[in-house]
Amino acid sequence: MSDIRFTEDHEWVRIEGDIATIGITEYAQEQLGDIVFVDLPDSGAALAQGDEAAVVESVKAASDVYAPITGEVEDVNETLEGEPGRVNEDAEGEGWFYTMTISDPAELDDLMDEKAYRAFLKKL
Amino acid sequence: MDDQDIAPLKRTPLFAVHEAHGAKIVPFAGYDMPVQFAAGVLQEHLHTRAEAGLFDVSHMGQLRLRGEGAAKALETLVPGDIQGLAPGRMRYTQFTNEAGGILDDLMVTNAGNHLFLVINAACKEADITHMQENLPQHIGMEILDDAALIALQGPSAAAVLERHIPGVSAMKFMSSATMRVKGTDCIISRCGYTGEDGYEISVEAADAPALAKTLLAELEVMPIGLGARDSLRLEAGLCLYGHDIDETTTPVEADLLWSIGKRRRQDGGFPGDTVIRQQIAEGASRKRVGLRPEGRAPAREGTEITDDTGNRIGTITSGGFGPTVGGPVSMGYVTSEFAITGTSVNLMVRGKALPAQVVDLPFTPQRYFRG
Numbered sequence: 001m002s003d004i005r006f007t008e009d010h011e012w013v014r015i016e017g018d019i020a021t022i023g024i025t026e027y028a029q030e031q032l033g034d035i036v037f038v039d040l041p042d043s044g045a046a047l048a049q050g051d052e053a054a055v056v057e058s059v060k061a062a063s064d065v066y067a068p069i070t071g072e073v074e075d076v077n078e079t080l081e082g083e084p085g086r087v088n089e090d091a092e093g094e095g096w097f098y099t100m101t102i103s104d105p106a107e108l109d110d111l112m113d114e115k116a117y118r119a120f121l122k123k124l
Numbered sequence: 125m126d127d128q129d130i131a132p133l134k135r136t137p138l139f140a141v142h143e144a145h146g147a148k149i150v151p152f153a154g155y156d157m158p159v160q161f162a163a164g165v166l167q168e169h170l171h172t173r174a175e176a177g178l179f180d181v182s183h184m185g186q187l188r189l190r191g192e193g194a195a196k197a198l199e200t201l202v203p204g205d206i207q208g209l210a211p212g213r214m215r216y217t218q219f220t221n222e223a224g225g226i227l228d229d230l231m232v233t234n235a236g237n238h239l240f241l242v243i244n245a246a247c248k249e250a251d252i253t254h255m256q257e258n259l260p261q262h263i264g265m266e267i268l269d270d271a272a273l274i275a276l277q278g279p280s281a282a283a284v285l286e287r288h289i290p291g292v293s294a295m296k297f298m299s300s301a302t303m304r305v306k307g308t309d310c311i312i313s314r315c316g317y318t319g320e321d322g323y324e325i326s327v328e329a330a331d332a333p334a335l336a337k338t339l340l341a342e343l344e345v346m347p348i349g350l351g352a353r354d355s356l357r358l359e360a361g362l363c364l365y366g367h368d369i370d371e372t373t374t375p376v377e378a379d380l381l382w383s384i385g386k387r388r389r390q391d392g393g394f395p396g397d398t399v400i401r402q403q404i405a406e407g408a409s410r411k412r413v414g415l416r417p418e419g420r421a422p423a424r425e426g427t428e429i430t431d432d433t434g435n436r437i438g439t440i441t442s443g444g445f446g447p448t449v450g451g452p453v454s455m456g457y458v459t460s461e462f463a464i465t466g467t468s469v470n471l472m473v474r475g476k477a478l479p480a481q482v483v484d485l486p487f488t489p490q491r492y493f494r495g
Contacts, residue, residue, distance in 0.1 A: 033351075034166035036445035037420045037452070039474065055474065057422050059165040059445050060351050084420070 005111035007068045008120065012092055013111060021099045022068060024056065027121055029091040032058040035084045040076040040098055047071060047100065049107055054097050056087070069107040071100040136182035137272040137329035141336050145347045152350055153245035155183040160349040168352035169447040172318055173488070176278035177348035178339055181317075185248030186268040186326055189239040189259070197259050198232065198239060203375060203394045205385030209234035214300050214313055216383050219251060224374040224396030224403070227254065229365050233300045233313060240300070240311060242273070242324070244365045272332030277322030277356075279491065280344040285312075285323055288338060292323065297492040305335065314493060317353065319360025319486055321493040358453060359446045361414060361485030367425060368412060368441040368455055376403035377457065379412045379485070410438065411463035414485040415454040415471065417478050422452040423471040429458055430470045430477065437462050437469065446487055453487045454480070 003015045010028035014021040029035065037057035047053050047067035054065040076098040080086060087095035102108070112120060133156045142149065147158035158180065160168065171177060189198060195206040204217025214233035218226045228247035233240040243251045255265060276285055286293040289305050292312055300313040308331045316322035327335055339345050354364070363369045369378045374396065381404065388394065392401055417423050422444050429438040443454030454471070462469060465484050470477040 033160065033164050036166075037422060039421060057445065059169075059355060059447065060159075062422070062424060081420070 004114060005068075005108055006114070006117035006120075007066070007111055009066055009068075011065060011068050013068045013108070015102070015108065018102055019074060019099050020069060020071065020102050021096050022053070023096040024065060024087065024091055025117075026091045029088050029095070032056060032060070032063060034059045035087045038080040038084050038087065038097065040080065041073045043073050043076060045073045047073060057084075065097065067100070068111060069100070070103040072103075074099045074101060134183075136180055137332040138180040138182060138274070138336050141333050141340070142180065142347070145340070147347070147349065150350070153183055155245065157183060158347070158349040160351045161347045163346060165349070165351035165355065166447050168346060168348045169355050171346045172278045172348055172352060172356055173320060173448050174278070175344040175346070176276055176280040176284055176322075176342075177318075177352070178336060178345050179275040179277065179348050179353055180272070180336070181275050181324065182272040182329075182332070183245035184273055185241075185243040185245065185251065186271050186273060187241050187243070187252070188235070188266040188268070189241065189255075189263055190237070190266065191260075191263040193260075194239050194263050195234070197263050199388070199393060201255065201258055201395065202230075202232070203384045203388050203397070203400060204232065205388050206232055206234075206239070208385060208387065211236045212299050212301060214240075214298050214315060218369070218375055218380065218383070219254060220375070220394055220396040220400070221371060222395050223371075224376075224399030225371040226365070226369045226373055226375065226378070227251070227371060229363065229369060231313075231315065233311075235300065235302070235311070240326075246366060268326065270329045271326050272329050274325045274327065274332065274336055274339070275316055275322060276325070276339060276345070277316045277318040277320045277348075278344075279321060281320070281322040282493065284339065284342045284344050287342070294495075295323075295493075296495045297321070306331070310335075317360075317362055318356040319362070319488055319490045319492075320356075321491055355444060355447060358442050358444060358455065359448055359486060359488045360490060361455065361487065363412075363455075364442060373412075373457070374400055374403060374408065376400055377408045377410055377412065407460060410457045410459050412441070412455060412457055413463050414483045414487060415440065415443075415456060415469070415480045416483045416487075417452045417454065417471055417473075417480040419478065420451060421473055421478055423454045423473050423478060423480065427454070427456070428472040429456055429480075430472060431462065432468070432470070434470075434477075440471065448488045455485070458482065
């Protein structure tokens with residue numbers, strides 16, 4: 001069973017065993033508007049929680065995407081290179097950014113569950 | 125886009141129309157302005173190039189200069205040939221400083237018995253002071269505080285506007301006329317800031333919402349925000365004041381020499397004429413160029429431009445994704461030896477050297493109506 005968590009920077013983290021899949025939320029893609037480029041991390045890159053992991057470029061501006069947890073990048077969504085608009089179409093599914101190992105499972109406790117994230121959005 | 129959080133934001137006469145169309149409002153040059161509508165920047169951009177877009181540019185300054193010799197007097201502040209403008213014709217020029225730098229860029233129309241000027245929103249107070257201090261006493265200035273400015277741009281603009289204002293489709297590009305529209309006088313100019321055919325309509329504030337609604341009700345017309353206005357002008361290779369041109373760039377460096385007529389080049393008589401004429405004769409040390417990054421990553425304003433060996437040769441002043449081009453486009457200044465079409469350069473994006481080529485501007489062909 002997968003478990004999904006969220007950050008205050010509007011990233012989602014889907015946990016399946018010891019691998020986390022990361023992307024930006026539906027709310028984030030809506031705010032960014034038409035996404036034209038995603039700069040993904042390299043496979044094998046070591047990321048600490050809070051590091052700049054990726055950059056999303058919309059027609060309007062470039063936005064940083066931070067590593068929600070510490071770990072090593074396993075796989076990146078190469079489809080986004082040619083079709084960055086996938087993020088707009090399906091931010092929390094096919095528009096995933098990368099997968100990473102989970103160095104410190106305790107970091108996951110800092111993240112919000114879906115209910116907490118929905119409540120967080122309402123306050124914005 | 126400049127945030128101006130301190131001063132209360134002004135609203136244009138079309139604010140309620142924007143809200144009714146689902147605008148996302150942002151602060152810009154002291155105004156609450158629509159940055160985009162429901163369709164989003166990409167669709168707004170593409171729609172303007174395919175059909176027609178309606179833009180609120182009421183934040184810009186509009187004024188009239190009256191008095192004997194107004195054109196000659198204005199020429200002491202701008203390098204453009206204002207005396208050579210026939211009645212009903214308009215021209216792009218710049219207010220220059222003594223160093224040849226650009227204080228603002230503007231449009232000047234010979235409206236027969238006076239000159240009609242459109243100046244940038246962020247510069248309007250400074251421009252007005254500049255003119256008040258430097259034009260002769262007998263030149264009167266009437267600031268059109270109570271006028272909106274609506275731009276209708278795109279290949280369908282002429283057909284749409286003709287339905288409501290008969291005669292406009294016959295106007296030549298860069299011409300202007302005062303026309304009576306539903307009982308009110310409007311200044312209609314065939315010009316724009318998108319690279320497309322189109323018009324700018326100066327209309328009384330009280331009459332502006334009705335005119336905007338009438339035009340927006342046409343099937344071809346979509347409301348367009350500042351986001352697409354920026355990407356459209358960038359693809360068209362047009363300068364944005366405060367970004368591509370400012371007090372430190374001359375019209376020669378900015379590749380705006382076409383806006384300085386032969387007589388003005390020969391005779392001078394405008395601020396910075398010594399510097400500008402010297403640059404015309406000997407060439408400037410740097411020049412504004414178009415840049416096409418390879419791949420898909422946009423290179424935005426402030427990005428450093430380097431040569432093969434890593435030496436800094438310039439800076440990007442505007443950059444982003446060009447929806448019509450379908451890829452990233454940028455403009456910037458490079459030292460003149462690199463300002464040659466086809467030259468390979470590097471753009472330093474997030475610490476990585478992104479290969480790019482110097483290309484001719486505009487990125488998308490201009491489709492102005494030449495009659």
